[in-house]
Amino acid sequence: MKNWHxxxxxxxxxxxxxxxxxxxxxxxSHWWNSVPAFYALWGGLGAIVLIFGSKILGKIFILSNEDxxxx
Amino acid sequence: xxxxxxxxxxxxxxxxxxxxxxxPERVRSAAFITxxxxxxxxxxNLPDGDLLQVSFASYELQLLSVxxxxxxxxxxxxxxxxxxxxYAFHIKDIGQQSSALAYAGGALGVTFAGDYFTLFIFxxxxxxxxxxxxxxxxxxxxxxxxxxxxxVHILGGGLLFTGILLHLNAGGSLYLEQLMxxxxxxxxxxxxxxxxxxxxxxxxxxxxxxxPKATITxxxxxxxxxxxxxxxVMIRLFPGWEVLIWVGVIMAIYGTIYALLANDIREIxxxxxxxxxxxxxxxxxxxxELALNGATAHAFNHIIYKSLLFMAAGAVIxxxxxxxxxxxGGLSKKMPLVxxxxxxxxxxxxxxxxxxxxxxxxxxxxxxxxxxxxxPILLLLIATIGTFIHSGLKLPxxxxxxxxxxxxxxxxxxxxxxxxxxVGAFFCILFGVAPQLLYTQLxxxxxxxxxxxxxxxxxxxxxxxAFVAFWFLKDHLNxxxxxxSDTDWFYRKxxxxxxxxxxxxxNNLFGKAEQVVYAIAGGVSSVSKNPLKIxxxxxxxEGREVKSDGFSASIGAALSFILFGFIVALLxxxx
Numbered sequence: 001m002k003n004w005h006x007x008x009x010x011x012x013x014x015x016x017x018x019x020x021x022x023x024x025x026x027x028x029s030h031w032w033n034s035v036p037a038f039y040a041l042w043g044g045l046g047a048i049v050l051i052f053g054s055k056i057l058g059k060i061f062i063l064s065n066e067d068x069x070x071x
Numbered sequence: 072x073x074x075x076x077x078x079x080x081x082x083x084x085x086x087x088x089x090x091x092x093x094x095p096e097r098v099r100s101a102a103f104i105t106x107x108x109x110x111x112x113x114x115x116n117l118p119d120g121d122l123l124q125v126s127f128a129s130y131e132l133q134l135l136s137v138x139x140x141x142x143x144x145x146x147x148x149x150x151x152x153x154x155x156x157x158y159a160f161h162i163k164d165i166g167q168q169s170s171a172l173a174y175a176g177g178a179l180g181v182t183f184a185g186d187y188f189t190l191f192i193f194x195x196x197x198x199x200x201x202x203x204x205x206x207x208x209x210x211x212x213x214x215x216x217x218x219x220x221x222x223v224h225i226l227g228g229g230l231l232f233t234g235i236l237l238h239l240n241a242g243g244s245l246y247l248e249q250l251m252x253x254x255x256x257x258x259x260x261x262x263x264x265x266x267x268x269x270x271x272x273x274x275x276x277x278x279x280x281x282x283p284k285a286t287i288t289x290x291x292x293x294x295x296x297x298x299x300x301x302x303x304v305m306i307r308l309f310p311g312w313e314v315l316i317w318v319g320v321i322m323a324i325y326g327t328i329y330a331l332l333a334n335d336i337r338e339i340x341x342x343x344x345x346x347x348x349x350x351x352x353x354x355x356x357x358x359x360e361l362a363l364n365g366a367t368a369h370a371f372n373h374i375i376y377k378s379l380l381f382m383a384a385g386a387v388i389x390x391x392x393x394x395x396x397x398x399x400g401g402l403s404k405k406m407p408l409v410x411x412x413x414x415x416x417x418x419x420x421x422x423x424x425x426x427x428x429x430x431x432x433x434x435x436x437x438x439x440x441x442x443x444x445x446x447p448i449l450l451l452l453i454a455t456i457g458t459f460i461h462s463g464l465k466l467p468x469x470x471x472x473x474x475x476x477x478x479x480x481x482x483x484x485x486x487x488x489x490x491x492x493x494v495g496a497f498f499c500i501l502f503g504v505a506p507q508l509l510y511t512q513l514x515x516x517x518x519x520x521x522x523x524x525x526x527x528x529x530x531x532x533x534x535x536x537a538f539v540a541f542w543f544l545k546d547h548l549n550x551x552x553x554x555x556s557d558t559d560w561f562y563r564k565x566x567x568x569x570x571x572x573x574x575x576x577x578n579n580l581f582g583k584a585e586q587v588v589y590a591i592a593g594g595v596s597s598v599s600k601n602p603l604k605i606x607x608x609x610x611x612x613e614g615r616e617v618k619s620d621g622f623s624a625s626i627g628a629a630l631s632f633i634l635f636g637f638i639v640a641l642l643x644x645x646x
Contacts, residue, residue, distance in 0.1 A: 001542065009535050016531040023524050030445055042449070043533035046456040047540030051547050054331040062332055063553040069563050 084176030133185025158491035204289025231264025268301030276559035311358025323349030327457030379495035
């Protein structure tokens with residue numbers, strides 16, 4: 001990742017946050033619309049939960065050696 | 072009648088499958104593309120209604136029922152057969168070409184079937200024809216996977232047919248109409264049969280088992296046709312079945328978790344199909360006009376971007392001969408075009424704005440919002456995050472960007488494969504920037520507007536933060552040489568025991584019995600040659616061996632005469 005990649009991502013996030021707090025300030029169709037930057041939080045937390053959750057499930061019972069069915 | 076049959080798009084493709092082997096090899100690939108083109112031209116111009124009836128026993132079968140829903144599925148099935156035909160243009164294997172055409176014919180037949188029997192016949196044709204696309208890989212693994220695939224689909228066909236018979240027996244209509252959400256035995260069997268082809272867990276394992284083992288070109292057809300034709304049938308028969316809302320959510324999350332763990336690139340994409348179909352199944356469960364439009368639009372878009380992803384993954388496998396993330400890496404400078412086209416598909420499936428996934432995912436979430444299904448919305452967003460991580464980031468990162476110490480030897484990718492990927496990417500972008508092109512073809516009229524500020528904000532925040540999380544946690548994702556146990560465990564693991572009990576044991580038993588019988592037969596025949604050897608064993612007298620069977624010719628003749636006398640006497644007494 002080069003610096004300008006991070007800058008673009010940062011700008012996209014800032015634009016979306018600005019829009020959320022200005023244009024969508026009164027928007028209310030779901031209960032989470034009142035939580036600031038909800039989708040950013042959900043995106044980040046969701047990704048963390050998925051990565052670690054799948055890792056744990058993989059360790060517990062999903063993943064096995066490639067020759068599992070040949071043994 | 073024969074002329075009328077040719078107006079059925081499915082029959083054109085099946086005819087093509089039969090004609091193809093008779094054509095010279097050099098024109099076969101071009102002919103392959105011609106048949107779906109003709110089918111597309113015909114179905115584009117078909118009027119709505121039940122256009123062709125055939126009497127069968129006491130039933131009137133509807134071979135060609137057209138409405139908005141069947142037309143749009145017919146269009147995308149024909150289109151993807153054309154794109155798949157371009158991708159497979161260099162293939163010289165007539166078996167694969169014919170079976171792919173027959174398979175697409177089956178999908179079109181299902182789409183335009185107006186009654187259960189016609190549906191079932193084309194349904195089974197799809198299963199049989201597609202199995203060959205796995206076997207054509209000609210590896211030990213694909214041989215076994217193809218057989219498992221076929222057996223599971225025979226089970227699915229059996230479930231469906233049982234349901235159909237129960238449905239007819241209970242006085243149900245032969246024609247495909249919406250089924251009321253009553254959990255009668257007939258409805259449950261039909262639902263199970265359809266759910267198996269829709270890859271609803273726990274009936275889904277065939278998909279992730281078979282698709283990664285199919286041929287490079289065969290998988291492109293498979294990822295587009297079987298599951299989506301089943302989605303079509305589900306939209307037709309089960310709209311508004313509320314159980315499907317949660318079934319879809321579970322599918323979406325389930326597929327995502329397995330895709331995150333998979334190591335084989337086409338296995339990631341295969342599990343991602345299950346996840347994406349979850350969206351469609353949830354929308355079918357809602358059953359509103361907007362939701363059914365969303366399910367249809369998402370199936371349409373999914374076929375385009377998923378086949379693009381399978382084509383790009385196939386190009387990597389074609390070029391490197393490797394399919395596992397643990398063996399790939401460092402290809403970004405060597406395959407920039409394939410990478411670029413893959414990323415178009417990857418961003419589409421992730422729901423990035425201005426690509427086709429966005430215009431249908433937002434439609435489904437809009438329908439969910441209208442139905443106030445808040446938790447399903449949030450959970451499907453989790454699936455979207457997962458999709459972006461596994462298809463949009465994990466797969467391309469570990470295939471193209473991760474550094475590799477030793478260079479892979481690359482084979483040049485045929486131009487036709489690149490052209491087909493280009494066409495796929497073109498449609499991803501086209502429908503992404505001009506959604507009305509698709510929306511006007513949907514079964515119900517809609518004024519849905521995907522490009523709202525809210526949708527932009529939502530997707531941008533989610534994708535950016537998911538990317539950041541991936542970047543810092545990517546080493547926690549599995550890229551080791553492992554396989555995932557799934558519900559196929561239940562028929563794969565006991566298979567060795569079942570084989571021992573029902574194949575190896577009887578085989579050994581019969582083998583032993585055969586040996587014993589042969590030994591007895593050998594003994595009897597050797598004894599029968601000269602029974603006197605046993606009755607009168609040789610003996611030694613006065614230092615000289617006397618052979619019991621060593622009579623002179625005259626004594627032998629006398630003994631034979633006596634024996635003959637006995638036989639005659641016996642016969643006289645008996646008769």
